Amino acid sequence: MKIGIDATMMVYQGSGVANYTYNLIKNLLIHDDKNQYFIFYSSLRKPPETLEKLSQLKKLGGQVFITHLPPRVLTLIWGRLNLIPLEWFIGKCQLIFFSDFLRPPTLPETRGITTIHDLTWQLYPQYHTQEVIEAHQRKIDKTLKYNDLIIVDSQNTKKDLINLYPKVNRNRIFVIYPGVDERFVNFRRKSLQEEEKNIKKYLPSGFQLGNYLVYVGAIEPRKNLEKAISVFNELTRTSTEKKIKELKFFIIGKAGWKNEQVFSLVRKLKLEEKVIFLGYVKDEDLPFFYTRASATIYLSEYEGFGYPPIESAYCQTPVLLYKNSSLKELFKNDYPYTKKGKELKTLEFILKRRIDPKKFLRRKFLWQEAVIEFIKLYDQV
Numbered sequence: 221m222k223i224g225i226d227a228t229m230m231v232y233q234g235s236g237v238a239n240y241t242y243n244l245i246k247n248l249l250i251h252d253d254k255n256q257y258f259i260f261y262s263s264l265r266k267p268p269e270t271l272e273k274l275s276q277l278k279k280l281g282g283q284v285f286i287t288h289l290p291p292r293v294l295t296l297i298w299g300r301l302n303l304i305p306l307e308w309f310i311g312k313c314q315l316i317f318f319s320d321f322l323r324p325p326t327l328p329e330t331r332g333i334t335t336i337h338d339l340t341w342q343l344y345p346q347y348h349t350q351e352v353i354e355a356h357q358r359k360i361d362k363t364l365k366y367n368d369l370i371i372v373d374s375q376n377t378k379k380d381l382i383n384l385y386p387k388v389n390r391n392r393i394f395v396i397y398p399g400v401d402e403r404f405v406n407f408r409r410k411s412l413q414e415e416e417k418n419i420k421k422y423l424p425s426g427f428q429l430g431n432y433l434v435y436v437g438a439i440e441p442r443k444n445l446e447k448a449i450s451v452f453n454e455l456t457r458t459s460t461e462k463k464i465k466e467l468k469f470f471i472i473g474k475a476g477w478k479n480e481q482v483f484s485l486v487r488k489l490k491l492e493e494k495v496i497f498l499g500y501v502k503d504e505d506l507p508f509f510y511t512r513a514s515a516t517i518y519l520s521e522y523e524g525f526g527y528p529p530i531e532s533a534y535c536q537t538p539v540l541l542y543k544n545s546s547l548k549e550l551f552k553n554d555y556p557y558t559k560k561g562k563e564l565k566t567l568e569f570i571l572k573r574r575i576d577p578k579k580f581l582r583r584k585f586l587w588q589e590a591v592i593e594f595i596k597l598y599d600q601v
Contacts, residue, residue, distance in 0.1 A: 221598065224258045224306060224316035226324060227277075228291060230270050231263040234474055234500045235438070236527050237320045237337060240373075240398050242273050244319075244594070247399070247587040249280035252595055258310040262287040262294060269502065285310045298324040299358050305330075315601055321355040323362040331601045332368035336360070338524025338546075339380045340442060347442040347521075364388060369601055371396050371594070373525035374546035396594060397549075398525055399587025404534040407507045418508040422498045432468040434513040434537075436506065436528040437520070439471065439479045439497075444519045446485050451540075451563045452517070453489050464571070469495045469517075472509060510535035515570055519563065523547050530585050533577035538570040555580040 225245055232238045249257060259282045261274055278284045287309060297303045299322055306316055306324040316326055318334040326332060341348045341356045363370065364385070370393045372378045378393050409415070416429055423429065433452060437443050452469045459465055469491075486495045501509065510516060516532040522545045529539045529550055541547055543557035551557070555577065558566035 221255045221315055222258060222311070222313045223255050223598075224260065224310050224313040224330075226306065226316070226318050226322065227259050227261045227274075228263065228294065228322070229320045230261060230273065231265060231267065231291065233267055233270055236525070239401070239503075239527065240335070240337070241319050242277075243399060243401055243587050244591065245277055245282065246273075246280065247591040248594065249277060249282050251588060251591050255595075255598070257282045258313060259284045260287075260306060260310050261285070262289045262291070264288055264290040283310075294322060294324075295355060298322050299355055302362070315598065318359075318368075321352070321359050323359045323366070323368070326366075332363075332366055333371060333597060333601065334359070334363050334368045335371040335373070336363070336377065336381060337373055338377055338522070339384055340522055340524070342384050343380065344442060344522060347440065360385065367392070369394065369597055371597075373398055374549050376546040376549060377524045392600075394593070394597060394600075396590055397583065397585055398527075399590045400527065400530050400534060400585045401503065402587070403504060404507055404510075404531045405584075405586065407511070407535055409511060410508075415508050415512055418505050419512060422501055422505070423496070427496075430466055430468065431463055431514050432470050432512075433515050433517055434470045434472065434509050434532075435517050436472045436501075436509075436531070437518070438473050439475045439482055441479075442521050444521050445471070445479075445482045447563065448517045448519050449482070449485055449489070449491065449495060451519075451567060452495070453491060454564050455567060456494065467494070467514065470509065470513075471495065471497045472499075472501045472506070474500055506531065507535055510537050513537050515540060515567065517567070519558075520545075520547070526550065529577075530581065533581055536576050536578055538573075538575050538577050540567050540570060550582060551577065551580040552582055 227241055229237045229241045259277055274284050302325050305327050307327050313330060315331050341353045345353055372395055375395055378395055420429060435448055456465050456467055510532045516537055516539045518528050518539055518541045525546050529541055532539045540558055556566055556570055
């Protein structure tokens with residue numbers, strides 16, 4: 221079959237959706253030698269890393285079509301106006317796959333598969349702009365209208381979808397857990413000098429690398445970074461151990477929206493020398509940050525899946541996280557999840573015990589297994 225894929229979400233490098241889109245396509249090209257893949261990407265911006273990834277997809281046999289329409293224009297013509305079938309850009313296909321908030325129009329005979337990563341825009345509208353809420357709602361409406369096959373990243377998201385949209389055909393919802401990039405699955409420790417070199421290029425000039433905690437993800441309200449910073453502050457302020465008192469907190473990720481309170485809290489607590497915002501870190505360097513960290517803090521209020529806890533686990537670094545939403549599907553019940561009000565106590569426990577979280581993972585979360593399940597859906601369509 222000729223299968224089209226909208227890869228426009230790859231422009232948001234560093235985001236979970238961008239990683240999902242790229243790794244899904246890459247592994248489909250690696251493990252599926254029966255079907256042809258036509259990949260559409262559009263953006264005014266040309267991030268070198270994204271262009272390199274598109275080049276890799278081309279080398280793997282994907283036919284890549286690049287246009288220069290920004291996502292905002294696509295949101296207008298596809299999201300609001302529902303004009304111009306995707307096939308006009310990539311050629312006729314039997315099946316087209318969509319991810320995130322756009323569901324482009326397609327020719328009448330073309331079937332669709334769409335991934336719904338989460339429904340936080342419905343459950344926690346206060347964490348989203350009105351524009352984002354409306355875009356996701358339009359996508360859901362069209363997904364149901366065209367009777368697309370639906371992929372969700374977790375059992376929790378499937379439950380949310382059925383509860384919020386009781387008319388959805390449950391037989392057309394499939395849980396396929398995303399995989400974790402092989403750079404984490406197959407990561408091997410490097411020399412101390414090499415690890416520090418890959419970390420220090422992101423640190424302020426003259427910064428001395430010592431022990432630290434790490435957060436990876438967007439800087440936005442749902443991620444609960446204010447709580448993470450407060451717990452870090454209490455930990456370093458009350459501990460009598462020198463190595464704990466000297467800990468730093470590296471925050472990796474791009475600034476989202478409504479993040480002013482996070483930065484103001486750091487100033488209020490006078491943590492400018494301890495809480496370091498590193499911004500975007502390249503994929504290949506993330507394992508070094510996880511591996512060298514004393515712990516990863518990920519106190520998100522809600523996740524459709526959640527890559528950082530699994531990435532950290534593969535790097536054998538314990539994670540402080542709540543047992544909520546899909547996060548409870550990542551680790552076994554005996555993993556030391558934390559509860560509201562118990563964050564500091566749990567963090568002290570995992571720092572002291574230095575447990576290996578990889579042993580607690582419920583499954584391997586491999587892309588090879590995910591794409592096998594994905595390919596099976598072609599017959600369902």
